[in-house]
Amino acid sequence: MTDQQTIALKLHRQTAYLTAIVNHLPQGISVFDDQLRLQYWNQLFIDILELPPEIVVRNVSFDDLIMVPALRGEYGPGDPAEHVRKRRALAEQFSPHRFERTKPNGRSHLVIGEPLYLDGKVAGFITTYTDITERKRTEEALARNNETLRTIIDNMPSAVSLVDSELQVIACNDQLRRLLAFPDSLFANGLPSLADLIRFNAERGEYGPGDAEEQVATRLARARLGEAHHFERTRPDGTVLEVHGQPVADGGFVTIYTDITDRRRTEARLQLADKVFEHSPEAIVITDGNRRILSVNPAHEAISGHAAAHMTGQCFVANEAAPDAEDGEPWTTADTLGFWAGETTGLRADGGSYPRWMTISAVRDGNDNRLTHYIAIFSDITERKRAEEAIQHLAHHDTLTGLDNRFSLGIRLQQAIATTRRQDRRLAVLFLDLDRFKTINDSLGHHVGDALLVEVAKRLRESVRETDVVARLGGDEFVVVLPGLHDENDAAHSAGKILDALSAPYPIGDNTLHTTPSIGISLFPDDGDNTSALMRNADTAMYHAKALGRANFQFYAEELNRAALERIELERKLRKALEQDQFELWYQPQFSAADGTLTGVEALIRWRHPVDGLISPARFIPLAEETGLIVELGNWVLHTACQQTRQWREQGLPAIRMSINLSTRQLRSAQLGDKVAAALAASGLPARLLELEITESAVMERPQEAVGVLIGLKALGVSIAIDDFGTGYSSLSYLKLFPLDHLKIDRSFVSDIEHDPNDAAIVTAAVSLAHNLGLSVIAEGVETAVQLTRLRELGCDEMQGYYFSPPVPAADAAELLRLSARCRAKAGARVECNLG
């Protein structure tokens, strides 16, 4: 073989090798010369560009080849020749190029072109065509997947972060910033590292107190372990986060943060609700929308006695004692208004019934408003009702007697007036007060007093009709209301019955007590058309009955009311008079019956009112006594009288006995002895010259007590006189015990002594009694010489009366004393003569 043949064979082989290589390349390949005529190609070139094989021949022009895809519209719409021209212009630049083309049929290929140089000159270009259809599809699918994932992550309610193995955050969603309240500045330079995030949190106290760097180190160390983790974290603002970390294949991990604040709150609420359900003292019943019981709490069993297990599935009945038809109301109300509350009756397992306060709530579905459940809550109100009834009873009744009280009386009287008005009838209000009740109460004790009141209440109730009202106002005051009367005779008849019933003896304990009522009656409509007028007028009439000697009944009369008003006015004036010192003392002399010498004076109070003039004590002493003002007034009298004697002595007048009147109230005052002693001390009056006059009725009201008081007073050295003797039914046994000095015969026995033998007999007996007890007798109210003679004959020791002198002011009394002193100086002189 020649060298030429050897070279030719080598070339041939090389060409065969190259052709084999080109044909087995995974790409299409084409080589155009500098005239853009095709010189080399392989089958994949034809396949990838989908060229008709018959036109792919050596020296075919670039234009003819690309006209094929241009005509197929692969370069877009428009003139294919224009597309070819543009591409040829680009190709003629012989510059490297690389692009991807996707054909209308969806197949893609990558085109990479490089110019070919021969001896430093452009000799054409070589182009490879790689079918990237599958790669593109995979890439697109991946991109779509990524997009989907991105959308999912971005729209997840949870925060997500993806950290690589270097602990660099490589992905996160917006929720991460929102949920963990990361500021934008943290992301200003792209995604931060996990360390940045942890440090930021540690520094703002997200992990609680402690050293921030330590907290960072601990957390990073944990992250580096790359282990799955799950924990809950409560942020400082109370948000509860559930954190799930999961390692991923490349060494990083994905973390999901979920806000479970609401879930935790709901759980806490449910737990609480569960506890409430379990431990509520009130029974709770939960039913479905058809009232079938789903569950009951333990309190239900405790209240009703029905075991919880037996209740489930049963139909719940609100009012167990009512017929079915009547159980509808609570449910229809709950259905329409969502809620019902009221009292129902429950039946216990043992068959007993009990009142229960129940609420029923209708529960509806939040979406379609469908009624899904009922919740009934109830409690046993037996005790509460009992207490209410007791309170109600207490509010309307007198605790001691069980009668209506003042409050209830007001209501019932008002109702009775309305009924009586409609019936065109009359109504009577009877105001009752027990005579001497206070004495019984004070002397025998409250328990006896109470027992008496209970018996009085019983008798009152028995004396009237069931429909009549009987009330106790307090103390010994009772009121009876008699509605539907024809006339006042009906009222009088009932009042008489009551009077008899209440006046009968009361066997109480070991005692048999006696009391009588004083009854005042007012009539509707005659004496008033409202409760207060009728009550007021009956009260006034009752006082009138008392004033008329007790144990009787009196109808109200207009004049009584006037008198009552006058009384109120007088009381007001009396208080003012005390403040303004409108009182003065006058003095009435007393003389010895034997020789006519002045033995003493009686101090008698006078009220000089700036407008009404001189007011008699008979008008105001009883009121002062009633109101208690007498204690202050009496003290003033005591002091003024004692001071007067001092003045008289200072004027050189003879020292005589000064008598003052003590009232019942003063007698009962615990300070009386001290006050008398103080007045004596202040005035320097020798005690023996002060005489205290106490009425017979005052001492006999509580004789035992009086004995002690009088002994105490006597011990001060004063003398004591019994005033108005003969009017107070003295008990002889007590008279003996009283430390008395004088007995003053009441002027009612004196005034008619010359004509009435009875009066003379009484005076005789009184004088005899007094002398027997070692007392001297003063006759008061002596107005005539005949009376004086007669009283002297009957043995009276001293005289007082207008015959000698009326009470006179202090200055005139001083004149009398002067005159008396002169008379005494003339031995044997008769004072009467001088007085005349």
Ligand SMILES: Nc1nc2c(ncn2[C@@H]2O[C@H](COP(=O)(O)O[C@H]3[C@@H](O)[C@H](n4cnc5c(=O)[nH]c(N)nc54)O[C@@H]3COP(=O)(O)O)[C@@H](O)[C@H]2O)c(=O)[nH]1
């Ligand atoms: N607790 C006090 N009671 C007092 C005081 N001052 C007076 N009184 C009592 O008031 C009642 C009326 O008293 P008065 O109007 O002063 O009447 C007295 C005499 O004026 C009157 N009297 C005296 N002599 C006659 C007379 O011949 N005829 C007549 N018709 N009346 C006369 O009697 C009253 C004195 O009575 P007595 O006290 O019983 O001696 C009267 O009950 C006074 O007690 C006071 O300071 N405190």
